[in-house]
Amino acid sequence: MNNFKDDLEFTTVWSFPERGKWETHNSKYRGNFAPQVAKNIILRYSNEDDIVLDPMVGGGTSLIEAKLLNRKSIGVDINPKAIEITRKNIVFNKGKYEPKIFLGDARNLNFLENNSIDLILTHPPYLNIIKYSEGKIPGDFSNISGVKKFCNELEYAIKELYRVLKPGKYCAILIGDTRKNRHYIPLSYYVMQKFLKNGFILKEDIIKVQHNCQTTPYWKAQVNKYNFYLIMHEHLFIFRKPFDNEDTSKFIYSKYNCL
Secondary structure (H helix, E strand, O other): OOOOOOOOOOOOEEEOOOOOOOOOOOOOOOOOOOHHHHHHHHHHHOOOOOEEEEOOOOOOHHHHHHHHOOOEEEEEEOOHHHHHHHHHHOOOOOOOOOOEEEEOEOOEOOOOOOOOEEEEEEOOOOOOOOOOOOOOOOOOHHHOOOHHHHHHHHHHHHHHHHHHEEEEEEEEEEEEOEEEOOEEEOHHHHHHHHHHHOOOEEEEEEEEEOOOOOOHHHHHOOHHHHOOOOOOEEEEEEEEOOOOOOOOHHHOOOOOOOO
16 A cells, blocks of 8 residues: 555544645535545555546546546546536646546446446535535436435445445545434434445544535524534545455444434
């Protein structure tokens, strides 16, 4: 594996008050994750010349980092606008490999072979908190408001991620929680259960602190009025696909009350 630099993360709490702005990274695509997340995950869980997949590529953060770090990469998104933005963001003269980008659905990655991907890194929508296509694209996860339906639809994508990932390799997903009627909805844990149900093993649960959210000023003013706390963290789950015939009973995963 790589020799890690001193400035890379080494605990399960990550906080990046200043978003990385090197190369073409920017915050114009609302909801995209900090490039520091992609950099840390790619360096720790892959090697040069590996293949990195982001099946919900959004603004292309993961592909930019994969290119900079000399990884082959594949980006998929159901939204043509996201594909257009990503294609623009990966144009720079660094790296050994040009990313491959496809308009498609994470629930159907039939153009990828079984056990062909070295690392998966993605950041799906959190229900319909940010509506990327405003209901205009059938199948867009960001158009789903119901928690159960969201998790059930995401499960189809999870099955595909398991299929294409090589045994022993890792899948990282950044996912947050939400509220409904002032009560906490642990969306991230429901999603985690779906991954576990479909064969993945949990390697890490990293808490990522949120900074500079556009809606924070509004909701801060509502805290005392409605008596709740602002959600200012996300979960970065790192899952591993077991090796063939690996005994996973030692991980104490038996039955889960999945949605």
